[in-house]
Amino acid sequence: MRFIATLGCVLLLAGCGRVWNDPYPASESDKNILYSSFAERPKHLDPVSSYSENEATFNAQIYEAPLQYQYLKRPYQLIPRTAVALPKPNFYDAAGRVVHSDSTQVAYSMYEITIRPGILYQPHPALARDASGQLLYDHLTGEELKRIWKLSDFPKTGTRELTAEDYVYQIKRLASPRLHSPIFGLISQYIVGLKELAQTLREADQTLAAEGERGAWLDLSRYPLAGAEVVDRYTYRVKIKGRYPQFLYWLEMPFFAPVPIEADRFYAQAGMAQKNLTLDWYPIGTGPFMMTENDPNTRMVLQRNPNFRGEPYPSEGAPGDREDGLLADAGKRMPFVDTVVFSREKEGIPYWNKFLQGYYDTSGISSDSFDQAVKVSVEGETTVTPEMKARGIRLETSVATSSVYLGFNWLDPVIGGQGDATQQERARKLRQAVSNAIDMEEFVSIFANGRGVPAQGPIPPGIFGYRDGKVGMNPMVYDWIDNAPKRKPISAAKRLLAEAGYRGGREEKSGKPLVLYLDVTGRGPDDKSRFDWYRKQLAKIDVQLEIRDTDYNRFQDKIRKGSEQMFIWGWNADYPDPENFLFLLDTSQSRTKFQGENSANYSNPDYDKLFAQMQVMDNGPERQALIDRMYDILRRDSPWVWGYHPKTYSLNHAWLYNVKPNQMARNKMKYYRVDATLRATRRAEWNKPDLWPIGLGALLLLVLVLPAVMSYRRRERMAARPSEATA
């Protein structure tokens, strides 16, 4: 009875002046909060090990690397964040003499980064000090820790100014044997002394373990790093081997964000990790937001960092941005929202419905809800449906800086690049035939609701090196007809197949049918139609395709060992530079030989040579010419069916402002502005509770129970019938 009474009270209270299905507390209804969601709990919030998109959603708002991307301009452009200016490298020869950037003698590049003074960390107990200036919580006892379960249990917090030392400390953390930074392998090839530092730290860690202090704090400030030095309080230098212009892009990522030594020491105390009190759980930064609630099972909350210096909204944008209202807040201090609430939403249906109810400010579009949300006109123009338009929902689209491709394993004897010249030529023709047969336009139309751009090469639109129009067309697969690329007829694929020695899909010498194998990782029933579609594509040229469906672990294992023949894979850009896509086909990145990212194990010395030149060049006509030559080699060799570049579609409510798709910048929350009053009004309009079902339910129950009760009473009143024997 008490439960029912409580329930009644809650429902009554809920009904007083607010909607009933609001998943948020009533006190939040008109607050300046941005509501978003996350599907998967982030694994790492420590900037040294965080690399996934879903982690960057949080980290990029908290940690501040020295650089960032301009939010509105295209192509993507780096601008300073905590740095005073974009660092320009100086070049040195092996003897330490300054040389010109074009010199062949360049042995080192030196990046000197100066940060702005006066930047403060968020309030954090690791920085709390007593009256004498001593840290309060750097020598916690077991007894003191007994009462602590989360960061907010520490009664005091503190802050301090960001210094160059913090950036250098974080660079050293990349080499820590305990932190497993995913970029250590790559970046240690460039930062001078990082590999050696890793070895020194490994030994130090082993010494600590031998002394019975396994896991005790490893003070990285005691170990010098030749490639990173503090010049003064606000300036530090990074020394890079040779030329590596892409290093600037890394300076935008959280890997190079500052971590104060106090925090490292604070979290390393005995007993902290057992209570999830780690940097992986509670980040510390200087950014516009700080994490105040970390419950990845339900919700994660970012709140405005009270110590944030403020940053003006961009005053310049791309053409059309002013007309779209994206410069209305130019020069105003960011961030605009006070809080960002991320709720965990594992299933698509509740997520989508909550967006429609107004409880999420922005949403992606799944295949299931695509037709409900988006209308594609005869001309191919995509807009929201009238239902969405009536709610004021806007659609934003952009091409992702990603490529999805079908790779041919270069080590495969049938379709790869092995054997003598004749064998290689046959395999090349076969790859070209398969590339011609697989109709990516049809794939995008059927399986991605048209949300993709068929690829002409590895580089997606929006990144230097991508060419539009006739010059950008892949002539191996397309013809330029009526000012548009048109896929070659299937007869072209059949001809190539015949030239490869498989006329009519049969090996000419033996007469055996040609069977190709595609390794995939099927995740659900939807994949079956996709696999059937691939079979159908090759059946067009009379080639049999066998799908080898396996779990993800085994699939990865095959790719590592190079035992697959064809496979489907993708790449999402780390940074907007052609090198970040073209390196996927460089021999030195061969997955099987060097555990790199070249999963097709493609190898062509001419391509490698051009790649090495292109890699260190600045964007310009010369670099474009080199990329064009590399494209010629790639298209001829066809190590991939170039696949497509996915398009991202997002829906935004009318009360959310300053939304512009940006595939590279992850620190977007500070730009968003919310009209909380409009949101509260709309929510109330859209979610008026219908009480009649409750009445109807009660009535139905009565209709069911009443006859039963009446029947029961009638039976109870009935006299016992005499049995036939006694009658």
Add this chain to the structure above:
Amino acid sequence: MIAYLARRMLYAIPILIGVNLLTFALFFVVNTPDDMARMQLGVKRVTPAAIEAWKAERGYDRPLLINSKARGIDRLTDTIFFEKSVRLFVFDFGSADDGRNIAHEIKTRMWPSMAIALPVLLVGLAVNITFSLLMTFFRATAIDIWGVVLCVAMMSISTLFYIISGQFFVSKLWSLVPISGYEGGIDAVRFVILPVIIGVVSGIGSGARLYRTVFLEEIGKDYVRTARAKGLAETTVLFGHVLRNGMIPILTGAVAQIPLLFLGSLLTESFFGIPGLGSYTIDAISSQDFAVVRSMVFLGSVLYVIGLMLTDVSYTLADPRVRFE
């Protein structure tokens, strides 16, 4: 009774070792320590050295079951199985592969799971028993026949259908409760009411039909006729005599479930965004977190054993003829 329970607890030890071994074998048939490392370290730019370091740090660099390089007892103890399993027997679950404390997670997540499972069990029992007794009372009448038809129809519908329909009608169309989410304290009622109703409704079909069969068997017995002959009201006969004597099969199902209540429901928690142990287990399986999977399976086994023991105890309370032997 104490001797009986002690004996049952001793029987549980080989069962738990067996379950642990089976979980271990099944997990490592599908995943290798290398796969686990890759899952934690990510897909991009992971070097073999990083994988080895991750394994060494977490003790996954040892052989799985037998260490052929070791001597003596170390051949068995210096293995992943021994290292990862022996602590479970003192309920030291250790840390998940992402470094987070498993015991803390279990303590935190058991409450949301129970907030749904306990009302579903209690209300479900009450509804199912009432409905089945009603059908028993009106046996061989149209109410009974249509009741059984309704039960069969309800049994045939998948739980997922109940969940999606419930969310569509109650939350979306009628806007009565939040579609998903969770808050602590009294506010939790708003979030658990729909999953509880769906849990109860989806269980009526199978539950009421089973109980009806039990009660029908009881109602034809001599003691019922005697009770009626004494002039007792039919409700007293049903609730006072039939229900009590039909309790043993009901208890078999219900009491064994009690300790498992906090393990949660995988589907319900996932769809309603309830941060319980069901979703914790699902997350661990999909992220190949062996530490969590083995902890949850072990805990489930222990609780199941306890549940069965409680069932035995409850038999003696429900039926004085049952004795511990």
